[in-house]
Amino acid sequence: MRTLFSIVFGLGLIVALVGYGIWTEQRPVGHYLSDLRIQLAVDEGQPSERGNMLGIQPELFPADYQSTARLHRKLAAYLQQARDKGLINSRTIVVLPEHVGTWLFASGEKNQVYEATTIDEAMTWVSASNPLQFIGAMLQAKGDNRLDDAHLRMKAPSMAAQYQALFGGLAKEFGVTLVAGSIVLPEPSVNDGKLKTGSGPLYNSSVAFASDGLPIGQPQRQLFPNAYQRNYIHAAGDTALNVLDTPAGRLGILIGSDSWYPANYASLNAKGAELIAVPAFVIGADNWARPWRGYRTPHLAADTGAPADASEGEAWQRLTLTSQSPISTARAGVSVFMRGQLWDQGSSGHSFASRDGQHIVEPLADDKAHHGARLINIWL
Numbered sequence: 376m377r378t379l380f381s382i383v384f385g386l387g388l389i390v391a392l393v394g395y396g397i398w399t400e401q402r403p404v405g406h407y408l409s410d411l412r413i414q415l416a417v418d419e420g421q422p423s424e425r426g427n428m429l430g431i432q433p434e435l436f437p438a439d440y441q442s443t444a445r446l447h448r449k450l451a452a453y454l455q456q457a458r459d460k461g462l463i464n465s466r467t468i469v470v471l472p473e474h475v476g477t478w479l480f481a482s483g484e485k486n487q488v489y490e491a492t493t494i495d496e497a498m499t500w501v502s503a504s505n506p507l508q509f510i511g512a513m514l515q516a517k518g519d520n521r522l523d524d525a526h527l528r529m530k531a532p533s534m535a536a537q538y539q540a541l542f543g544g545l546a547k548e549f550g551v552t553l554v555a556g557s558i559v560l561p562e563p564s565v566n567d568g569k570l571k572t573g574s575g576p577l578y579n580s581s582v583a584f585a586s587d588g589l590p591i592g593q594p595q596r597q598l599f600p601n602a603y604q605r606n607y608i609h610a611a612g613d614t615a616l617n618v619l620d621t622p623a624g625r626l627g628i629l630i631g632s633d634s635w636y637p638a639n640y641a642s643l644n645a646k647g648a649e650l651i652a653v654p655a656f657v658i659g660a661d662n663w664a665r666p667w668r669g670y671r672t673p674h675l676a677a678d679t680g681a682p683a684d685a686s687e688g689e690a691w692q693r694l695t696l697t698s699q700s701p702i703s704t705a706r707a708g709v710s711v712f713m714r715g716q717l718w719d720q721g722s723s724g725h726s727f728a729s730r731d732g733q734h735i736v737e738p739l740a741d742d743k744a745h746h747g748a749r750l751i752n753i754w755l
Contacts, residue, residue: 409439411452413748415460416737419728420754426466426623428650429457429551430711430751432726433472437489437497437717440481443541450541453748454549462752465586466622467551472713472724473579473631473656476538476558480530494718498526505529515561517576520606524577527559527607531572535560538582539570539590547588552621554652556711557581557630559608563594570594576609581628581654583619591619597630598639602668603658616642623755624649627705631655634710635694640703650755651697651708651729660721663688688725692736697729706730707753714746728753 413431420427431453439446450471457463481488481497485504491497502509502525512529513521535558542555562573563580568589570582580594596611616639619626627648633639634653643651657663667690685693697708712724727736728751737749 409436409445409449410434410747411449413453413456413750415462415752416726416749417728417735417751417753418462419730419735419752422461423754424466425755426464426468427462427752427754428468428470428623428652428707428709428728429462430470430709430726430728430749431457431472432711432714432724432749432751433475434746434748435475435478435713435715435717437481437491439715440478441484441489443479443482443537446482447541447545450545451548453750454545454551457750457752458549460750462750463549463551465550466755467549468554468621468623468626468650468652469546469549469551470554470652470709470711471542471556471654472711472726473557473581473654474559475556475654475713476534476542477527477579478717479534479537479541479558480527482534482537491718494720497718498523502526502529515574518607518609524607527577528561531560534558535563535570535572539584542582543584543588543590546584546586550586552586552591552623552626553584554626554628554654555582555584556654556713557597560594563596565590565593577607578611579604579608579630581630583621583626583628583652585621591621592617595628595630598633599636601631601658616646618643618646618648621650624706626650626652628652628654634697637696637702640696640705644704648704649706651703651705653695653697653708653710655691655710655712655724657687657691657712657722657724658720660716660723663723663725687723691724692727692734695727695729695734699732707755709751709753711751714748726751 487500488497508529512525516524546553562575579597582594583591596614598612600608627643667685696702707730709728711726727734
């Protein structure tokens, strides 16, 4: 009797494991109607041979990340509309928002991931459908929040490949320099023209792609991650800021709140940065108008004159110092935010251009009017 029970139990276990294995391999793709429209919110200056900086503030949702083909379709539609408006040329620098690449962890997953109501639920489904990768990532995870580390680490090699194929491909397709927002990866580096990942800590990093689709220099790591991410994203405070040669001029990249600190601008000044790209992200659908939550790195608060009673939006505009001589000697720059709703992670932020110590913003009366994708253009 025991032998029969053991056989039945073993067969049942085998059937269950085979069924689970088949389930993990299934990746159905449903239909999705995406809004491909984008408005020109800021068009500063006159067209010139010196080129322009073009910020793309996308409006993104979980289903946009179901495949890189879907995400390409939306971003390419934005760029094509910019081209139709005469905003694309060989000296255009396109800037995308912070974390636009991080959400690639959801690419190629099951429908349950995109139907989830919270980011935690979505991550649970991703882990369940990639068990071996998840176990391996947990063994390598670092930081105080090993679970979040593992969720972002488990698909890192494929995310890096998708990130380069997608954004490098867009740069080549439209013949522009493209600052591909940012992506969270373990120890990213560029070797022989390929974006690679390591086994060390996670970094929030940005890669710029030239018009031939290849990376320019090494990934720029974020020096001071947001407070809610510091348990699993490593601060790269000892990393040098890169300045890249582009057809429009020498370009520096400051990720998110790295743009708040005068010392970073001094470093870019010393390297001859003429232009500054700021990929940014503000979590929370209505946080732009709420009271500012303070510095991401409190020990550096004394470095700037922080507005104590400002809203989040006012703080971003007052603390971003691009082109504010003598602190920043750059000619111009753009700060670009993401909009949309990624599970329960709403986002806010109004992208703006900077020149001659002034920020140029879309003149709308309230935050609701800022919903939807936007183009932020400044001629150099």
